[in-house]
Amino acid sequence: MWNGRVGVWSRELRFSRDREDARDAAAELEELGYAALWIPDVGGDVFGACEELLAATRSIPLLTGILNIWMHDAAEVAARSAALGERFTLGLGASHEAVIGERYAKPLSAMRAYLDELDVLGSGDRLLAALGPKMLELSRTRAAGAHPYLVPVEHTRQAREILGPDRALAVEQGVVLAPDRAAARAHVAAYLELPNYVANLRRLGYGDADFAGGGSDALVDALVAWGDEEAIAERVRAQLEAGADHVCIQVIDAVDDTPPRDAWRRIAPALIV
Numbered sequence: 001m002w003n004g005r006v007g008v009w010s011r012e013l014r015f016s017r018d019r020e021d022a023r024d025a026a027a028e029l030e031e032l033g034y035a036a037l038w039i040p041d042v043g044g045d046v047f048g049a050c051e052e053l054l055a056a057t058r059s060i061p062l063l064t065g066i067l068n069i070w071m072h073d074a075a076e077v078a079a080r081s082a083a084l085g086e087r088f089t090l091g092l093g094a095s096h097e098a099v100i101g102e103r104y105a106k107p108l109s110a111m112r113a114y115l116d117e118l119d120v121l122g123s124g125d126r127l128l129a130a131l132g133p134k135m136l137e138l139s140r141t142r143a144a145g146a147h148p149y150l151v152p153v154e155h156t157r158q159a160r161e162i163l164g165p166d167r168a169l170a171v172e173q174g175v176v177l178a179p180d181r182a183a184a185r186a187h188v189a190a191y192l193e194l195p196n197y198v199a200n201l202r203r204l205g206y207g208d209a210d211f212a213g214g215g216s217d218a219l220v221d222a223l224v225a226w227g228d229e230e231a232i233a234e235r236v237r238a239q240l241e242a243g244a245d246h247v248c249i250q251v252i253d254a255v256d257d258t259p260p261r262d263a264w265r266r267i268a269p270a271l272i273v
Contacts, residue, residue: 001089001125001144001168002061002246004035006236006271009065009172009248012259014039014049023056025259030060032264033272038065038091038172038248046072047080054087065147065172065248066093066129069110070100074117081123091147093129096194107196108134115142127170131155131200136162144168145245150191152222153235153242154204160243170246171239176226176253177263181217184224187252189214224252233270 008029016022026037037057039049041064054062062084067077069092081090092114094107111128115138118126128139130146136159139146145168148159156171163169176183191197192211201210201219210216215223225235232249239247249267251260 001063001127002036002170003059004033004272005240005246006034007036007038007063007170007246007248008034008264009038009040009250010259011040011250012257013037013053014041014046016257016259018258019052022259023052025261025264026053026056026060028261029264030057032268034060034264034268035246035272036061036063036248038063040065041067041071043068043071047084050084050088054084059087061087061089063089063127063147063170064091065149066091066127068093068095068100069114070095070103074114075121078118078121078123089144090123090126091129092126092143093147094135096196108138111135111138112142127168130159131196132203133158133162140164140167145170148172150174150188150197150223151200152204153238154222155200156239156242156244158204168246169244170248171244172250173236173239173247174224174250174252175232175235175267176224177229177232177251177266178253179227181220181226183252184226185214185220188220188223229267229270232267236271 013022050062094111125144127145127147128143130136130139136146140163147170149172206219210219225232236247251263253260
């Protein structure tokens with residue numbers, strides 16, 4: 001699934017309008033020693049983007065973080081995942097009602113049904129976007145592991161306990177390579193509009209005061225690593241020590257859809273050993 005402990009999660013690799021730059025950035029990430037590439041899905045031809053990035057690189061694994069089960073037919077997903085070959089791993093998620101609208105139903109039941117379809121079609125390994133204990137348990141019993149997004153270290157510790165020792169745990173970690181809590185807060189604030197993330201944070205002990213104003217300092221600091229290279233490396237180490245097998249960093253500094261290549265270069269020596 002990955003070649004090491006630290007990868008890169010990037011919207012820009014998927015959505016950059018300069019596709020040549022995106023391909024070059026993917027190739028550079030491989031040369032820098034990152035262990036995997038992760039790209040998101042909000043509909044559209046995510047598999048086309050996967051094909052493009054795999055063709056631009058030699059051996060680095062590529063994963064979807066995540067493919068939205070409401071936006072893709074299971075038969076198509078099984079067929080196109082298989083066609084991408086061994087370097088590709090499918091990450092699946094049930095998304096949010098605010099994103100999907102009226103079609104949205106109980107996420108756990110929807111994911112079970114989707115996995116049933118994939119099993120009949122003979123799909124390969126998959127990871128599940130999992131926050132709550134029930135989805136983490138489903139990740140243990142029906143998948144190769146879990147891919148939590150926007151979670152503090154304490155969640156990683158609890159997720160490992162639920163998954164047990166033999167399932168993969170790949171944690172997304174937002175990072176700001178600057179002494180800029182405001183940038184970190186702006187990132188967190190958008191997700192506090194989504195009930196699934198808020199419910200997960202409540203389970204971890206955060207309350208209404210933490211969700212006001214874009215997030216309390218304590219909440220923002222727990223969710224996003226900000227500061228210099230060592231501050232970011234320290235958070236990645238904490239996630240790994242808490243039970244993650246792999247941490248995919250998401251650099252939060254892109255002004256538009258341009259890959260943050262300078263930040264990836266600067267962080268790499270502190271993360272990749």
